[in-house]
Amino acid sequence: MAQEGNNTKIIMKRSVREWVLSPFSGVYGGLTDIRNWLYDNALLTAERPNVQSVSVGNLTVGGTGKTPMVEFLIKRFLATNEFRVGALATLSRGYGRTTTGFRVATAADTADTIGDEPRQLYRKFNSSVRVCVGERRVEAIESLLQLHPETKRVLLDDAFQHRPLAPHVSILLMDYNRPFYADQPFPGGRLRERRKGARRADVLVVTKCPLTLSLAEQTQIASQIRPYTRPETPIFFAGLAYESPVSFATGQAVTELGAVVLVSGLANATPLEQYVRQHFPLVRHARFADHHPYTRPTLEQLVTDLPADTSLLTTEKDWVKLDALLTPAERATWPLYYLPVSMQFLAGQEPAFLAAMEEMGLKNR
Template identity: 85%
Template sequence: MAQAGNNTKIIMKRSVGEWLLSPLSGVYGLLTDVRNWLYDNDLLATQQPNVQSVSVGNLTVGGTGKTPMVEFLIKRSLTAGEFRAGALATLSRGYGRKTTGFRVATASDTADTIGDEPLQLYRKFTSSVRVCVGERRVEAVKSLLERHPETKRVLLDDAFQHRPLAPHVSILLMDYNRPFYEDLPFPGGRLRERRKGARRADVLVVTKCPLTLSLTEQTQIANRIRPYTRPETPLFFAGLAYDAPVSFATGQSVTNLRAVVLVSGLANATPLEQYVRQHYHLVRHDRFADHHPYTRPTLEKLVNDLPADTALLTTEKDWVKLDALLMPAERATWPLYYLPVAMQFLAGQEQAFLAVMDGEWLKNR
């Protein structure tokens, strides 16, 4: 009963906060409306790249599964045999990096130089995909093509609001747990622009769904989304599929983890925590802010605070930053593991999604 009472108080505080901030949300929404109107009416310049481009983005501040979607598109392109090494590239602004300008990832880069998510992509696909960062996307694509004219397709991570660049295909993601149709623009809510911005999407994917989501609920969600999209916009549902934990030391999957301390730096770690709680004995969850810049003292404290016979389990995004802080002997002996995650479309939807994407890619070659 006490827990229920606390939850009620939290909800009430949020509601009051949203009500107090709603006038500012209206002002922010109006400003984004004006900005979008200027681009839509060609009063501010937009450019479409001279290479096939696919944007993956959202309306909401925080994680909606953009990186798993980018990885899905990479794997699809590579599996289909469409590209030789170097012909496929990714581009993001490199959130959290301490550098500026255009960069192509190399073996010497870190999360400080290119950002944690680009580093994650580089470490997974280094031999097959060129990973790039650049806050000015139009200039970044031009620089990429000048240096690497063999590039045939660019996957643009988190570019939905980057209006100077007009992608050939725009994929909009919506977190099942945080639907944009129930949200407000910043600061009263988490929207980067008003809900009607969804009309720019060519494809919409509801992410982080329960993999058992019923057709009835899918229809209900679709009906709530449809007032904000174009009538012809394809709509799909996907969840996250976690694989077996991988050892920092060996890079190999393991099946013997039981008790774990979960460490995460995510915008919304609740789905991850729920999964870990269901499959392991979760001792505690140390939550950090999204894109948290881990330090050596933080890592040492995390390891020193581990109870006996307990492993530290983290995400791929956090792994690339924590691993960089380790000495070789520590990596070999400390009980550190990360949990791979991938986009998984709900039953019967992956092939339909790929058919839509194949059609868009062919149309824009």
């Protein structure tokens, strides 16, 4: 009963906040409407790159699973034998980095110089994929092609609102837990633009779904999405599949892990916490803001506060920042682990998704 009362209070506070800020949401939504109208009517120029481009983005402020989707696409594209080393690249603005301009990731880069998610991609795929950052995506792709003309396809992370660039295929993600059709523009809501922006999507994927989501609920959700998309836009459903924890020390998965303190810097850490509670004895959850810039004192405090026989468990995105703060001796001895996660389409939908991508021109050669 106490929990129900707390949930009611949270909902009431959210409703009051949305009502108070609703006029400002209207102003913000109107400004984004004007900007989109200018691009849609060619009064502002949108350039299509000279290389195949796939945009992965969302309408919502915060995480919808863009990085797991980019990783999914990387793995599937590399599996086709079409992309030899260097033919596939990723490009994002590198949120939170201390550098500016176009940059191709190297082993010397850190989360500070390229951003946490590009650093994560580099550590996982650097042997076969070129990871790049750049605020101005059109100019960044031009610079990439000048340096590496062998590039055949670029995956654009978080580029749905970057209207100066017109991608060949645009994938829009929607968090199952935060549907855009029940939201409004910032600051009263979490939308970066009005719901009708979904009409620019060539493919829409509902992410973070329960892997057992029924066909009836999928149909119901799709019916609420459909008024905002083009009639021909396919809608798919996917969830997150968590893998076994991986040791900071060895880079190997472990089959057994006892009590944990969860550390996360995510836009929405609730699904992660729910999973951890179900699979590990969770002592507590140290939540930080999305893209949190961890410091050495913070890490030391987290480790000092660990109860006996308890491990620190974090996300893959947070791992790349925390690991950079460790000495070799600490990495080898402290009980630190991260939890890999991957995109998993619901039963039978992955082949249909890949077929839809091929129909849009992303065919294997």
